[in-house]
Amino acid sequence: MTEKTHEGSTVPHATEASADGAPHVSRPQEYDAILLAGFGGPEGQEDVIPFLRNVTRGRGIPDERLEEVATHYRHFGGVSPINEHNRQLRQALVEELRRRGMDHPVYWGNRNWDPYLEDAVKDAAANGHTRLLAFATSAYSSYSSCRQYREDFARALKETGLEGVVRIDKIRQFFDVPGFVQPFAEGVATALQDFASDGYAPEQIRILFATHSIPTADAERSGPQELELGEGGAYAAQHKAVGAQIMDQLTETGTATPQTQWELVYQSRSGPPSQPWLEPDVCDRIAELPAEGVKAVAVVPLGFLSDHMEVLWDLDNEALEAAADAGLKAVRTPTPGVHQAFVSSVVDLVQERMAAVPPQDRPHVTQLGPWFDVCRPGCCENVRLGFRPAAAGVAP
Numbered sequence: 001m002t003e004k005t006h007e008g009s010t011v012p013h014a015t016e017a018s019a020d021g022a023p024h025v026s027r028p029q030e031y032d033a034i035l036l037a038g039f040g041g042p043e044g045q046e047d048v049i050p051f052l053r054n055v056t057r058g059r060g061i062p063d064e065r066l067e068e069v070a071t072h073y074r075h076f077g078g079v080s081p082i083n084e085h086n087r088q089l090r091q092a093l094v095e096e097l098r099r100r101g102m103d104h105p106v107y108w109g110n111r112n113w114d115p116y117l118e119d120a121v122k123d124a125a126a127n128g129h130t131r132l133l134a135f136a137t138s139a140y141s142s143y144s145s146c147r148q149y150r151e152d153f154a155r156a157l158k159e160t161g162l163e164g165v166v167r168i169d170k171i172r173q174f175f176d177v178p179g180f181v182q183p184f185a186e187g188v189a190t191a192l193q194d195f196a197s198d199g200y201a202p203e204q205i206r207i208l209f210a211t212h213s214i215p216t217a218d219a220e221r222s223g224p225q226e227l228e229l230g231e232g233g234a235y236a237a238q239h240k241a242v243g244a245q246i247m248d249q250l251t252e253t254g255t256a257t258p259q260t261q262w263e264l265v266y267q268s269r270s271g272p273p274s275q276p277w278l279e280p281d282v283c284d285r286i287a288e289l290p291a292e293g294v295k296a297v298a299v300v301p302l303g304f305l306s307d308h309m310e311v312l313w314d315l316d317n318e319a320l321e322a323a324a325d326a327g328l329k330a331v332r333t334p335t336p337g338v339h340q341a342f343v344s345s346v347v348d349l350v351q352e353r354m355a356a357v358p359p360q361d362r363p364h365v366t367q368l369g370p371w372f373d374v375c376r377p378g379c380c381e382n383v384r385l386g387f388r389p390a391a392a393g394v395a396p
């Protein structure tokens with residue numbers, strides 16, 4: 001099924017871009033509803049293994065790794081808090097939309113656990129809502145954080161028989177919108193103030209911005225292929241740009257100093273050891289810091305929206321333990337969660353897309369943004385898995 005775009009060219013129904021892949025929509029768009037697309041997590045011991053199988057289908061994650069990850073969940077009664085976080089985010093978005101006079105329903109569906117995207121899409125269609133604007137709970141560009149959501153949208157439409165009936169567009173990657181960055185900046189500010197009042201000098205402090213490691217092959221292909229952003233691709237470049245922006249902002253206001261050092265580190269690596277993933281690992285770096293004269297470290301979960309398992313286990317448990325072993329004072333700073341600035345920015349993103357706000361007027365705090373509304377051909381491709389159909393982008 002095809003339809004006319006604002007450029008007058010004909011493209012497959014699931015896309016809204018011009019044939020040349022205009023990165024930002026230039027004509028106001030109408031949507032019936034918002035689709036909150038989450039990762040999903042288990043909510044009981046009996047969910048853990050089926051959930052992990054869902055996450056890793058077709059991925060070649062070694063069994064030992066799955067068993068190890070299962071113990072993280074089991075430690076918390078088999079319950080990840082991520083679904084509860086998304087329930088709260090859904091509610092907060094509804095309230096913020098209503099405050100702005102918008103009555104769009106917000107459907108919530110997950111990639112990997114109940115409620116599934118398929119159910120959300122079915123519910124929406126049953127209520128006559130066929131034009132959905134999706135917000136995926138993932139801020140940066142990479143296969144796992146962008147394209148995979150789009151593939152799962154396409155799969156949900158196909159499996160429900162709603163292909164060509166329901167249309168899903170996706171809100172741009174939001175790593176550099178003010179309300180996503182602010183909660184992290186506040187956390188770094190608090191950590192720096194606490195370290196200062198404990199008597200640590202700037203040279204003794206290290207800020208570690210932590211994000212999910214991904215295979216280097218995925219990192220190289222993150223973002224549009226025509227952008228050359230160096231090692232680690234758009235994924236690493238976006239994180240570094242946000243980290244730099246936070247530190248600049250805090251240096252300007254006197255909370256940080258030009259001597260305050262920071263770096264980007266990675267966590268939660270999986271996959272076979274033979275496969276290269278982004279490094280350095282957060283725990284490996286922490287172990288090296290005392291030799292560099294560091295005495296206090298703030299671990300900032302820059303890659304994540306809420307305190308889910310990757311934060312509670314891999315940072316609060318493993319990274320903070322590594323810091324204790326290294327004799328370092330350490331804190332883990334907050335995630336955005338349902339911080340009002342974050343909720344407000346998400347609704348700004350909804351509104352800018354509906355109104356087709358010109359790129360120069362869109363909120364963004366790094367030179368990389370505002371990111372594309374519509375993924376270009378080849379954006380965030382996965383060379384390991386090969387081509388799979390995806391909604392909400394320019395058709396290849």
Ligand SMILES: CC1=C(CCC(=O)O)c2cc3nc(cc4[nH]c(cc5[nH]c(cc1n2)c(C)c5CCC(=O)O)c(CCC(=O)O)c4C)C(CCC(=O)O)=C3C
Nearest residue numbers: 039041055059069080082138144145212214270308309310
């Ligand atoms: C970039 C990225 C984000 C951030 C963006 C985003 O938020 O989307 C993220 C988030 C998350 N990752 C999560 C959980 C898992 N990720 C896994 C595996 C993987 N993640 C990857 C990447 C990412 N993951 C990759 C390249 C793999 C290898 C397998 C593959 O190629 O797909 C596995 C399998 C076991 C393991 O190997 O660890 C699990 C259980 C949870 C839920 C936590 C909870 O339940 O509270 C969340 C929010």
Ligand SMILES: [Fe+2]
Nearest residue numbers: 146375379380
């Ligand atoms: Fe993408």
